[in-house]
Amino acid sequence: MNKENFCTDCQLKHDCGNVCQRLDDSQCPHFILKIIAAFLLPMVIFIISLAVFEKILSGGAFLHISQKMLTLIGFLLALLTTIVCMLIIKLGNRLLRNFLRIII
Numbered sequence: 001m002n003k004e005n006f007c008t009d010c011q012l013k014h015d016c017g018n019v020c021q022r023l024d025d026s027q028c029p030h031f032i033l034k035i036i037a038a039f040l041l042p043m044v045i046f047i048i049s050l051a052v053f054e055k056i057l058s059g060g061a062f063l064h065i066s067q068k069m070l071t072l073i074g075f076l077l078a079l080l081t082t083i084v085c086m087l088i089i090k091l092g093n094r095l096l097r098n099f100l101r102i103i104i
Helices: 003-008 013-025 031-057 067-103
Strands: none
Touching: 031 067
């Protein structure tokens, strides 16, 4: 099936151009950086923070807590860390964008 036949039946065929135009006009040099920031960065932050919290929690100070509970606590702390980091990054991007509008 070629592109023209596929697009003629699509209800969103006019929006495809708008999406590509917005990605090209963005402040980011390539939309791949936005994809990395949106999908890969949260996973990396989560995995690193999970490893750090598991190392901290398995240190021996929490001997009276079961291993399953320590894993759950480490997971929740890593999730919270990821959410906070992503909110800080989003806020920083917004502040930087507003700052650049003022300067330029």
